[in-house]
Amino acid sequence: MGKQRKGHVISKLPNQKGFILVLNTGAEIDAQAEAMLQALHSRSTGGIKHHLKVLKEKGAEGFMERFYVGYGHKSIGDCGSATVFVEGVSMLAAKAIQDWRLYSGQEASTRYVDFSKQIFLDPLNSKRTNKILEDWREFYLDAQKPLQNHLKEKFPIQEGENENIYNKAIAARAFDITRSFLPAGATTNVAWRMNFRQFADELMLLRHHPLKEVRDIADTAEKALFKMFPNSFGHERFDHTEKYNESWINKEYYHRNKDLNKFTLLFNGIDRKLLKQHKRVMEKRPFKTELPTMIGECGVLGYEFLLDFGSFRDLQRHRAVVQRMPLLTQDHGFEGWYLDSLPKDLRKKADKLIASQEKKIMNLKTDDETRQYYIAMGYRVPCRVIGDLKALTYLVELRSTRFVHPTLVAQMLDMIKSLKRLFEKDGLIFHLDEEPNRFDIGRGTHDIVEKK
Numbered sequence: 001m002g003k004q005r006k007g008h009v010i011s012k013l014p015n016q017k018g019f020i021l022v023l024n025t026g027a028e029i030d031a032q033a034e035a036m037l038q039a040l041h042s043r044s045t046g047g048i049k050h051h052l053k054v055l056k057e058k059g060a061e062g063f064m065e066r067f068y069v070g071y072g073h074k075s076i077g078d079c080g081s082a083t084v085f086v087e088g089v090s091m092l093a094a095k096a097i098q099d100w101r102l103y104s105g106q107e108a109s110t111r112y113v114d115f116s117k118q119i120f121l122d123p124l125n126s127k128r129t130n131k132i133l134e135d136w137r138e139f140y141l142d143a144q145k146p147l148q149n150h151l152k153e154k155f156p157i158q159e160g161e162n163e164n165i166y167n168k169a170i171a172a173r174a175f176d177i178t179r180s181f182l183p184a185g186a187t188t189n190v191a192w193r194m195n196f197r198q199f200a201d202e203l204m205l206l207r208h209h210p211l212k213e214v215r216d217i218a219d220t221a222e223k224a225l226f227k228m229f230p231n232s233f234g235h236e237r238f239d240h241t242e243k244y245n246e247s248w249i250n251k252e253y254y255h256r257n258k259d260l261n262k263f264t265l266l267f268n269g270i271d272r273k274l275l276k277q278h279k280r281v282m283e284k285r286p287f288k289t290e291l292p293t294m295i296g297e298c299g300v301l302g303y304e305f306l307l308d309f310g311s312f313r314d315l316q317r318h319r320a321v322v323q324r325m326p327l328l329t330q331d332h333g334f335e336g337w338y339l340d341s342l343p344k345d346l347r348k349k350a351d352k353l354i355a356s357q358e359k360k361i362m363n364l365k366t367d368d369e370t371r372q373y374y375i376a377m378g379y380r381v382p383c384r385v386i387g388d389l390k391a392l393t394y395l396v397e398l399r400s401t402r403f404v405h406p407t408l409v410a411q412m413l414d415m416i417k418s419l420k421r422l423f424e425k426d427g428l429i430f431h432l433d434e435e436p437n438r439f440d441i442g443r444g445t446h447d448i449v450e451k452k
């Protein structure tokens with residue numbers, strides 16, 4: 001079967017705080033061999049049984065090197081996948097990795113994981129910046145208990161409710177509120193699962209990312225993938241492509257919109273005549289069922305609104321819509337929902353802390369990209385979302401239930417209002433949670449725990 005690597009590839013990130021692990025599943029037919037089998041299948045009538053015999057005799061190494069990396073038959077790279085675990089990277093880096101429409105994977109949840117012990121990355125590494133980060137941590141830590149007590153008074157346990165689940169739901173709500181005080185430099189873990197081609201294409205952009213941390217992740221991941229799958233990575237780099245990517249990413253990657261102050265319909269590019277042909281399909285769509293992709297032929301519409309960075313992290317995961325990466329700044333202020341959710345004395349402390357941190361962060365002698373590491377995730381950013389009616393319908397239904405963070409729900413309810421006004425007469429319907437703002441202890445059951 002040819003040589004296969006033993007063990008996972010583990011590479012430390014240059015900042016020594018995190019690492020990358022490329023998973024070795026130990027499969028007899030690994031991802032490279034799987035890709036080769038599919039490619040052979042497309043080029044001869046020998047059939048899969050014959051190709052399996054060839055694989056057994058000759059292995060997949062030479063094949064992938066020659067036909068995929070060498071000749072650039074990119075679609076062969078679609079046929080094998082890798083899973084990369086990235087640990088100890090900032091929230092900003094996690095978002096950069098996930099800023100890809102064919103990204104699959106999972107990220108640590110700020111709702112179920114206590115982030116007080118996580119490392120906060122400090123790229124400027126000074127006394128002053130360390131103090132900013134530790135002040136956020138102190139507030140996050142000190143707020144947990146009093147906030148949980150406050151929430152228990154506000155949402156007392158109901159008759160028949162399981163106390164354990166209730167307590168978990170209260171803790172989850174407290175994490176939902178206090179995450180706003182975590183700086184974007186707080187570290188998290190990401191699982192990153194894609195096919196070879198997507199990895200190569202995404203890494204091609206990530207290596208020019210404005211943040212050094214992300215460029216380092218891209219370099220380390222590329223080398224680690226090459227080690228695990230030596231015949232499927234290591235593509236030639238072309239100067240003109242590299243220069244072009246570097247130039248647009250440096251100038252245009254991050255989105256800013258200082259003038260944005262309300263929920264806005266940017267444009268409506270839906271073709272009404274065409275949409276008429278889909279009226280029956282739209283009207284008949286049942287609960288928890290997606291519209292067919294053909295609706296996309298009618299065009300797209302775009303929205304822009306302010307949302308705190310904490311909730312943007314959830315919104316960004318919706319890959320069927322096109323989104324920009326907002327620059328995290330203090331321009332649009334701290335989201336009021338978080339502050340209003342605190343008991344009175346904590347609120348006072350929070351107001352004081354935010355005012356003092358804002359000044360300190362503004363005065364840092366650095367660029368706006370690096371400044372993001374010190375800004376808390378409760379600050380609002382401009383979110384631009386463009387999608388067709390299938391993608392937007394899925395998004396607003398999934399993200400407007402009682403189990404979703406309330407700041408995101410609020411924006412989704414505005415989007416639903418706008419979509420109804422525009423397309424209800426065309427047959428567009430929604431299946432929605434009737435009480436999207438209800439505190440439901442069901443969220444206490446959504447944690448994923450190992451069975452003892």
Ligand SMILES: Cc1cc2nc3c(=O)[nH]c(=O)nc-3n(C[C@H](O)[C@H](O)[C@H](O)COP(=O)(O)OP(=O)(O)OC[C@H]3O[C@@H](n4cnc5c(N)ncnc54)[C@H](O)[C@@H]3O)c2cc1C
Nearest residue numbers: 101102105106107108109314317318319320394398403404
């Ligand atoms: C309450 C809640 C808690 C969650 N907690 C976590 C968590 O802790 N950690 C975590 O990692 N995730 C979590 N998630 C899931 C994560 O956020 C999802 O990835 C996100 O909700 C996007 O939804 P989706 O993957 O279902 O679909 P989307 O990406 O929105 O896709 C919608 C549909 O379009 C299809 N599609 C996808 N991409 C494209 C494309 N490019 N073009 C056309 N169609 C496409 C999809 O197959 C799907 O059918 C949570 C989700 C919810 C609702």
